[in-house]
Every structure is written in C-alpha cells, then in structure tokens.
Amino acid sequence: MKRIELTITALSPLAIGRQKPGGSINEVEQYIPGSVLRGAIAKYILHRAGMELENLAANGGDFAELFLEENPAIFQNAYPAVAKVGSKYQILNNTIKVLPATAVSSKANPGFLHKGHGVFDTLIDSFCAEQFNHPYDPSSLKALEDGVDPRVEAYNSLYSKHDQHYCTHTATSRLLTRVGINRYRATSSDDILYSIEVLNEAFSTLNKGKNKEWSNYVYRGYVNVPDNSLGKKLTNFINDNSEVFRLGGSVSRGLGKVKITAKEIPLPDDIPSRIDAFNQALQIRWQHWSDAFGEPNPMSNTLTESLRDRTFFTLNLHSDAILTEDWQRTTVISREMFKEFAVVEDPSLQLHTAYSSYSYSSGWNSAWGLMKDVELVTNKGSVYLFSTQNRQMWEDALSNLEWRGVGDRTSEGFGQVEICNEFHQIFRECAV
Amino acid sequence: MIYLNALPQRVSEHWSVSAIIDTALCVGAGGSSGSLADKPIVRNAQGQLLIPGSQIKGRLRHECEKLARALGWQIFYAPIATELCPNEGQVCSEFREIYQVSGYKGYHCVVSQIFGDPILPSRIIVDDFTCVTPKDELLEVLRPGVTINRRRRTAEENKLYLLETSPANAQLEFKGDIYLQSPFQSHSPDLAKPLIFAALRRIYALGGSKSTGLGWLHWENLPTLSSDDAIWSSLDAKQYLANHQVSVGGAA
Numbered sequence: 001m002k003r004i005e006l007t008i009t010a011l012s013p014l015a016i017g018r019q020k021p022g023g024s025i026n027e028v029e030q031y032i033p034g035s036v037l038r039g040a041i042a043k044y045i046l047h048r049a050g051m052e053l054e055n056l057a058a059n060g061g062d063f064a065e066l067f068l069e070e071n072p073a074i075f076q077n078a079y080p081a082v083a084k085v086g087s088k089y090q091i092l093n094n095t096i097k098v099l100p101a102t103a104v105s106s107k108a109n110p111g112f113l114h115k116g117h118g119v120f121d122t123l124i125d126s127f128c129a130e131q132f133n134h135p136y137d138p139s140s141l142k143a144l145e146d147g148v149d150p151r152v153e154a155y156n157s158l159y160s161k162h163d164q165h166y167c168t169h170t171a172t173s174r175l176l177t178r179v180g181i182n183r184y185r186a187t188s189s190d191d192i193l194y195s196i197e198v199l200n201e202a203f204s205t206l207n208k209g210k211n212k213e214w215s216n217y218v219y220r221g222y223v224n225v226p227d228n229s230l231g232k233k234l235t236n237f238i239n240d241n242s243e244v245f246r247l248g249g250s251v252s253r254g255l256g257k258v259k260i261t262a263k264e265i266p267l268p269d270d271i272p273s274r275i276d277a278f279n280q281a282l283q284i285r286w287q288h289w290s291d292a293f294g295e296p297n298p299m300s301n302t303l304t305e306s307l308r309d310r311t312f313f314t315l316n317l318h319s320d321a322i323l324t325e326d327w328q329r330t331t332v333i334s335r336e337m338f339k340e341f342a343v344v345e346d347p348s349l350q351l352h353t354a355y356s357s358y359s360y361s362s363g364w365n366s367a368w369g370l371m372k373d374v375e376l377v378t379n380k381g382s383v384y385l386f387s388t389q390n391r392q393m394w395e396d397a398l399s400n401l402e403w404r405g406v407g408d409r410t411s412e413g414f415g416q417v418e419i420c421n422e423f424h425q426i427f428r429e430c431a432v
Numbered sequence: 433m434i435y436l437n438a439l440p441q442r443v444s445e446h447w448s449v450s451a452i453i454d455t456a457l458c459v460g461a462g463g464s465s466g467s468l469a470d471k472p473i474v475r476n477a478q479g480q481l482l483i484p485g486s487q488i489k490g491r492l493r494h495e496c497e498k499l500a501r502a503l504g505w506q507i508f509y510a511p512i513a514t515e516l517c518p519n520e521g522q523v524c525s526e527f528r529e530i531y532q533v534s535g536y537k538g539y540h541c542v543v544s545q546i547f548g549d550p551i552l553p554s555r556i557i558v559d560d561f562t563c564v565t566p567k568d569e570l571l572e573v574l575r576p577g578v579t580i581n582r583r584r585r586t587a588e589e590n591k592l593y594l595l596e597t598s599p600a601n602a603q604l605e606f607k608g609d610i611y612l613q614s615p616f617q618s619h620s621p622d623l624a625k626p627l628i629f630a631a632l633r634r635i636y637a638l639g640g641s642k643s644t645g646l647g648w649l650h651w652e653n654l655p656t657l658s659s660d661d662a663i664w665s666s667l668d669a670k671q672y673l674a675n676h677q678v679s680v681g682g683a684a
Binding site for chain 1: 434435437439440441477478485486489490509510511512534535548553554556557558559560608614
C-alpha cells in the first residue's frame, strides 16, 4: 500500500463545476474533487497510449489496475493549502482537515480566535447532556465577554493547525462572462451569453500599499494505491508529466492549467492513540458533568459503569459520501451498515448519535461522454459516534476504513473518513 | 495493455506566441464591478491585462473557417450547437466519409476536427495571453465616447459611455501558449498546422471597437511551415479528395 501526496498548483483559473443542470451560472467547488483528479490523470494516460476508445477492463495492464479493478487506486479530494496566518495569506504544509458538523462558533463574529470569537466542539458535551437528561444549549464565552449576542451556530470550514493556532483554509473565486459571436453579423450571438465561476489562480501574499507579492493557489490531495510498485510508477509518471494535466471545464479555452507534483508519504498509524485521547476526554468530561449535577440517577449510574467497559470512537466524513441502505439513499451510517463497511461482526457495537446533512452531486464522465447521475450525498464533516466492548476487533478494521472509505464511488474520493478527529477535544471554555 | 513506464511519447506540439498591441486594447469583462467604466477591461487574479484564451481560440476558429471554406471545404456554422452537428442529408456526399471520426458519432468538418464541437473534443488548447507588464506599472485609461444625434449633430442624450483600455501606443506584449494534440485520424494528412499558422497571420486586431482603432496588433514568434511542405497541397479540398479516393481505393 502506498499513499501519494499530490501538490497541485493552479496556473490558470479552474472551472470545477458544482451545479451543471439549470441556471445560467456554473457554480464552482471550493476544492478539487477526487473524481476530477482521477478523470484528468486517466484521460492523459489514455491519450498518451492512444487507446481512448478501447475496452481495457479485461487486459489493461497498469491502467486497469489503477482505475478498473475491484480495488482501484483511491483519488481523494484536494483541499486548498492557502490559509491566513496573522495578517497575511500563505501556503501551509499542514494536514488539511474538515471541521466536524458538531463544531460551532459565535453567530455575531464567527471564526477561529484572532479573527473571530473562536470555534469549539459540542459532540462530547451534547452526548453527556443527553445522558444526564439535561438540555444542551451552548453559547460563546468570548461573545459574552464582549457583550454581544452569545448564540452559536454550526461552523463549516476546512482547517489546519499551524504553530498551535488554528486557521481556516479557503480558495477564492470570481466570475468570468463569455459570449458566442454570430459569424454572419460579427456581433454577440443570441442565447450564447454565459458566466462561469472559477477558482482564482493567484492570491496576494504581501499587501503593503502598491507593493504586492503574488503566489499561485496550491491544493493538496492524496492518492491511495494498493500496490507498492504501482504507487512508485504512478508517482514517477505524475512527476514526469507534471505540467500537462488540465483540470475541470473549458480546458481548451485557457482554463484548468495546473502543475501537479507527487510525493510518497508514510501511512498514518496513530488510530489507537486518537481513540485513547478521545475516550480520555470523554471520561474527564463525564466526570465534570457528574460533579456538576450531583449523584447520577440509577440509569446514569449504569451508564457510568458501562462507560468504563466501552470504547467510544467517532467516524468523521472527510469528504462527501454516497450511502445506501436497503437500496435507498441515506445520510446515517447505521450500526449494520458500519459493521458491513468494516467487515466486523460485533454484537456490542452501538450508534449513539449522528450529525449529518445532505446535498446533491453530479458531474461529467468523459469515458461515457455523458453526464453522471445526480446523486444524493451526505455532506463532508458529518459525525457518527459509536461505541464497542470489543476494541481489539476494530483497530485494524478502522485503519482499513480510513484507507478505503465508506459507501459508493470511493475511488473518486467519496466517503473518505477519519477516526476520532482531534477537534472533538476542543471544549467551550477553551475555544480556539 | 498500458504500462505507465512504457507509454509511447505522444507529446503535443506547442508554440509560445507574443501579441504586441500597436494601439490600445479593449477586451471587456462582462459582469465586473468596481470600475467607473461602462466596459471594464478583463484582468487575471493579479490584475494583469489579459486576452482570454477563449477569444483567441474563437478568432482562430473563425479565420480557419473562412480559409477552409474558400479552399472548397464544407464547414459547419459555429457557435450554434445544432448547426455543428448536422445530419447525413446536410453533409455533402463527397465529404461524408472523411468527416467521420471513429468513436465519435455524426459528422465533423475539418475545422471541427481541430477546434471541437458538441461531440468531438478540441485538439487545440489555447492559454490566456497575459500582459507581461505588472498592473502597477500601467495607468488606468478611461476612454470616453459619445453618440451623435444625426439630425441635430449634437451629443445624444444618455449615450455618453466610458471604455477602459490599455495605455495607447505602449507596445504592450501579451504572451501565451498554443498547444496542438495529435490528430484523431492518423491515416489522413493533418491540416491543423497550415490552417492555424495561416489563420494566426490573418488576425490583425482583437477585443472590442476594432473598427474605431482599438486592439490592433502584430504577432511575434509566429510558427512557420516551409513553403515546399507537401501539406500545403492537401489544403485544397478537390486535391485532398482526389488523393483520399486513391488511398481508399488502394487500401480496399
């Protein structure tokens, strides 16, 4: 197994369409989806081989192994590596993560500290409140200090931790307007005026009066390749052809030019320590709730007992997921679904709580020459809290899940998961 | 079988070309705001002046269409999608065979086989042409214009407008790349290069208000093809068809 880190530098605006059907403006994604990366690399390999129209499923060599086999390479989403640190934007080398759906920030001034009132997580506190039969309505302490509206709301963003500070990762976009020219009249043609929203190719790193310094936007994504030698070959291939790839739409008209560099990186192996840290935080918080609300009632007593027996862990969606249960779309990963994804038969597994929302996703499949079906997707950032009495059965399975993902079309980056995101340990009184 | 370390080299050809603006350029950016001008100029994220790749590709296609039509080819009308995808009855019988591309249904004229159509992908990729001079070194130029009432010979009401242009007579250089990928049909002569090279030389002005003196330019580093290259003779439709029939007959 090889994990390849892709660094994608935008050399021209990127038109990564989000909403194809309807409307006169093509909205843009704020990141590069894995399906776009996968399609661009596959298309270039086929072009080089001159086999765009051949069926390679049976005997396609490296191409079939990467894209068509039962366990193909997994192209994860590439998220923007540009964040504001202090007063200036810069490219960071940190791991870019998706904030859990349970993260909240002040409505009055949302955002991480230094810019906003701070962000904190509510998963563990709301779980404890529910078990103690108390309502849970968090507020922002910083907003209370400032004497403004302390109410909080969900805060969705990409983030990373840089020098003990948290920062938001974003990409900016702009609107391009295009018109078709009528060849007879040499004026703009009827019904061919359209606007494309594109991701900007550059940002200002230094803004002092007239002296501006510019840098190109950088996105960082990962490819998981099951075979070591194939991973090596793919890394070399991408590096040898780093400036030929074009991503997104309108590539023949100046958009989508990128430079991609690939680097092999070690696989993350810290799942046990993440689970330990999460359970430790949960135990301490449970104790605080017990201290605050007196002797636990008989039911809670049983729960306190069982808390010691059980190992809790969260499943955080790191990308949108396509989930199906009994042939129907769903946004909740049920106990049965999770056991099926992980291939673990554990009767003690419990799903305690789920935070998820949905949206729709479509796209264009160059191989078919057709639009992809409009899928109902569970939004990235969704959180599912599980517990088990048989932790040892799960450690390898969870590691496999982080590698493979959950749900459908995982090879296109859908359904990427993270176990026990460290942000769940950021509580209200220490908002970051 | 495809092996990544044994892929054949099918590197696309590419040419770096410069356009030198002799007058002032006015490529309007629709939907832009933050400028006093009624028609602001298009810029990239850094604020540098730009000629969009879409405009250069469109003008190149237009010139190629004119040249090819004059050389006797049947050309389908861009940019209307339905006209670019004709049915069998709309295609002249002599072109039906050579206007088909294996793997892509329908008929595709010689220009569509280079620039693409709703079914066929484009072989040519044109980058945005960017002005090498930084934004801060160029003054913002607003050119006022007014419409004259023909009867009174005075300014018409509500017809005063401001165009944003590049500085006049500054010989600004716009640099960009044009890429050409390998042809869909390797057995027939590739007309792309002679058509594109000739078409580039026929573009004298870009942007808006060309008839009033804006956007006139000359090219530098234009690619050339030697005059004794055999491909020139294939440009004539009659000659191409005659040669094509011979080769088809020979293959059969």
